[in-house]
Amino acid sequence: MTHKPLTMMENQNVPHLVLIPPPFHGHMTPMLQLATILHSKGFSITIAHTHFNSPNPSNYPNFNFLPFFDGLSDTQITSKNFIDIASTLSTNCVTPLKETLIHHMAKLEKLDEKIACIIYDGFFHFIDSLTKELKLPSIVFRTTSATNFLTYHVCAHLQTKGYLPLQDSKSLDLVPELELLRFKDLPIFGLTNPHDFLHSTSKTLSITPLAVIFNTVDGLEDSSLNDLQHLYNVNLFPIGPLHMIANEFDNISILREKDNCISWLNNKPRKSVLYVSLGSIASWEEKELTEMACGLVKSRQNFLWVIRPETVTDVSAWLESLSEDVKLGVVERGCVVKWAPQSEVLAHEAVGGFWSHCGWNSTLESLCEGVPIICQPYFGDQRVNARLLSHVWKVGLEWCNVMERNEIEKVVRRLMVNQEGEVLRKRAIELKHEIRLSLSGSSCDALDGLVKFILSLEGSKL
Numbered sequence: 001m002t003h004k005p006l007t008m009m010e011n012q013n014v015p016h017l018v019l020i021p022p023p024f025h026g027h028m029t030p031m032l033q034l035a036t037i038l039h040s041k042g043f044s045i046t047i048a049h050t051h052f053n054s055p056n057p058s059n060y061p062n063f064n065f066l067p068f069f070d071g072l073s074d075t076q077i078t079s080k081n082f083i084d085i086a087s088t089l090s091t092n093c094v095t096p097l098k099e100t101l102i103h104h105m106a107k108l109e110k111l112d113e114k115i116a117c118i119i120y121d122g123f124f125h126f127i128d129s130l131t132k133e134l135k136l137p138s139i140v141f142r143t144t145s146a147t148n149f150l151t152y153h154v155c156a157h158l159q160t161k162g163y164l165p166l167q168d169s170k171s172l173d174l175v176p177e178l179e180l181l182r183f184k185d186l187p188i189f190g191l192t193n194p195h196d197f198l199h200s201t202s203k204t205l206s207i208t209p210l211a212v213i214f215n216t217v218d219g220l221e222d223s224s225l226n227d228l229q230h231l232y233n234v235n236l237f238p239i240g241p242l243h244m245i246a247n248e249f250d251n252i253s254i255l256r257e258k259d260n261c262i263s264w265l266n267n268k269p270r271k272s273v274l275y276v277s278l279g280s281i282a283s284w285e286e287k288e289l290t291e292m293a294c295g296l297v298k299s300r301q302n303f304l305w306v307i308r309p310e311t312v313t314d315v316s317a318w319l320e321s322l323s324e325d326v327k328l329g330v331v332e333r334g335c336v337v338k339w340a341p342q343s344e345v346l347a348h349e350a351v352g353g354f355w356s357h358c359g360w361n362s363t364l365e366s367l368c369e370g371v372p373i374i375c376q377p378y379f380g381d382q383r384v385n386a387r388l389l390s391h392v393w394k395v396g397l398e399w400c401n402v403m404e405r406n407e408i409e410k411v412v413r414r415l416m417v418n419q420e421g422e423v424l425r426k427r428a429i430e431l432k433h434e435i436r437l438s439l440s441g442s443s444c445d446a447l448d449g450l451v452k453f454i455l456s457l458e459g460s461k462l
Contacts, residue, residue, distance in 0.1 A: 016044045016113055016114065017044065017116055018047075018066070018117075018118050018119070019118075020121065021120075022050075022089065023049065023050045026143065026279075027121050030141075030243075031141060032060070033242040033243055033246035034239075034246075035060075035063060036060075036246045037242065037245050037246050037447065041451050043116075045064065046063065046066055046104070047065050048067075049066070050070035050089065052072050052085075068097045069093070069096035071088055071089075072085060072088055089124070093126070094126050097130065098130055116455075116457060117136070117457055119139045119213070120139075121143060122141065122149075125204050125207055128140075128208065128209065137210055138209050138210060139212070139454075143215055144360050145221060146216050146228060147181075147221055147384055147388060148360070148380075148385070149214075150228055151186055152201045153205065154186070155201060157177055159198055166186070166188065180387065185383045186384075189383070210453075211237060211450070212235070212236050213237045214238045215241065215364070216241075216364075217238060218238045218442040219435070219438055219442065220367075220393070220435070221238070235453055237446045237449060237450045239446045240364065241367075260337065262345070262348070264304070265348045266350070271351070272301070272350060273301075273303060273353075274301050274351075274352065274355060275346065275355070276303055277355075277362070279356075279357040279378075288403045292305075294326055295406070295407070295409045296333075296334065296409075297326050297329030298406070299408070299416070301333065302350075303412075309338050319336065342362065343365050343369075346368075346369040352371070352425065353371065353374065353421065354372070354373045355373070355376065356376065357377060357382055358377045358382045358389060359385070360381060363385045366428075367393075367395070367428070367431055367435055368432060368436070370431070370432035372424035373395065374397050374412070374415055386398065396424070
């Protein structure tokens with residue numbers, strides 16, 4: 001698919017969009033990808049963002065940037081407590097963002113321009129009422145799967161039916177309202193305080209935007225998208241995978257990517273390497289990492305392993321603390337890095353499997369390259385995505401998440417060596433081709449529909 005940039009008439013103002021992402025990698029990256037795509041269509045782009053985890057403007061010379069106060073303390077930031085940070089942002093950002101937008105609107109008015117539309121991440125549910133107060137059209141961008149968003153409705157319904165709190169004895173039962181999933185796959189399952197989740201969900205479900213954008217593919221989630229269309233009387237635009245479309249124009253990442261691992265991959269046989277990367281939020285203890293190292297070495301498979309700096313203060317010292325046979329195995333078969341250019345890694349012919357936390361961005365990147373997954377979800381939408389991968393799309397292995405070296409050895413060999421893995425790999429390649437066809441089909445149509453919809457709000461044409 002080729003999306004050609006649409007040009008403006010010389011005497012015509014460029015429609016101005018303001019995109020507002022939360023300061024988390026899994027949310028920021030797809031929003032910047034969406035911004036890149038919309039800029040290619042001729043829109044002027046402004047990114048309103050918090051000071052915490054702010055993007056580097058020099059990486060996006062075609063965008064304007066509006067920082068606003070986030071109210072986070074140094075203690076909160078260093079604690080990396082996602083729930084605490086999210087709660088603080090939702091409370092403290094309302095007034096600073098409002099003042100920032102008012103100032104920006106006044107600046108545009110002097111230039112005889114105006115904001116055509118606000119596109120904001122549904123994580124910032126408070127922006128719905130803010131845009132209404134400022135009389136600005138708004139579109140919500142959902143960075144999780146459509147199926148995960150559907151679970152919010154299901155959880156609210158389960159509450160009214162008295163299913164909550166969810167009992168462990170029902171964990172393997174199918175959810176009556178959404179039989180793709182079991183109770184244990186729902187984002188609310190296992191939470192110590194489900195009422196906080198339901199309270200947040202109720203605010204999310206109260207949002208009434210003009211339209212909703214999903215980073216997904218119609219063919220992947222047609223059932224969930226149809227259900228959502230019946231629930232909402234708004235336009236749904238499944239435009240994905242965004243990273244595939246955006247890569248035609250730019251290579252986006254707010255994390256510094258290393259490419260030294262690519263030369264290492266270049267020297268490995270086809271489909272012989274397991275890529276191990278468990279996300280940008282999940283935390284690990286050194287004893288768990290040690291079990292992972294032992295299990296990977298015992299599997300006798302090549303592996304590229306991303307260990308983030310915040311996971312272990314000194315990765316070199318930790319590696320040195322391993323037993324001699326494990327250290328030798330890591331040297332012979334492994335490559336340990338702080339970060340990797342994930343899309344490029346997954347596209348590499350040497351990679352035959354992915355051990356993942358099943359975040360939605362990682363899920364899409366793996367699907368697009370036909371790489372099967374060992375599913376190790378932890379919280380939120382990850383369990384939903386893992387269920388889709390393993391039991392709906394049948395390109396992943398559901399795993400019990402026991403961080404013990406013998407269990408790790410078994411699951412790695414199941415994917416990389418056994419016939420079971422070959423079946424998953426074949427299905428992953430088939431799904432890859434289906435997704436790529438959508439880039440010139442349903443996703444292209446949805447993108448064109450979004451552009452026309454935004455222009456209808458502003459009353460101008462590109």
